[in-house]
Amino acid sequence: MVNSKEFTKRLEKIIDFYGLSATAFSEKIDFNRSTISHLLSGRNKPSLEFVMKVVQTFPEVELYWLLNGKGSFPSESKTVNQNLFSDTSLSKNEIVEQKQNLPSQNTATDISKTTSSSEIDRIVIFYKDGTFKAYSN
Incomplete structure (x- = not known):
């Protein structure tokens, strides 16, 4: 029981x-x-x-x-x-603060500016439920 x-x-x-x-x-x-x-x-x-x-x-x-x-x-x-x-030891306030410090939605563009000698082929986002989504040029 x-x-x-x-x-x-x-x-x-x-x-x-x-x-x-x-x-x-x-x-x-x-x-x-x-x-x-x-x-x-x-x-x-x-x-x-x-x-x-x-x-x-x-x-x-x-x-x-x-x-x-x-x-x-x-x-x-x-x-x-x-x-x-992920770091599960963070408090909710720390997580919110970290989210606020994330780069803008133009992250792919920002990254491509910093990688002058090579191009980005693919970006993969992993979700906590084990799924993922891949984005290609």
Whole structure:
């Protein structure tokens, strides 16, 4: 049987780890916001469907850890790729500050100005969900 209070703590840890609001979390796993609210308040226990969506959407979450609190989170083997692209130790304010300091949308143009001897062949953007988009000349 799942301990509701402990499950709630683990769910909050997942939401905090990804820097999501409860609403953003519910959208990411395609579940009603009210379901998340009821789970976080301890009113309801998680359904199998909910647990499976969390585990499938967030590969760093181990099923056994989510249900029983035994094991580790984030899963060390699955966070290597994420840590290459983001620093989850930053606070929300630090993230906002860093976003404000990003270059303008003309980044490709700015980069091509600084690379005088070679041309850019392709730009690839990697998303946290494991997908990517490639842009070529």
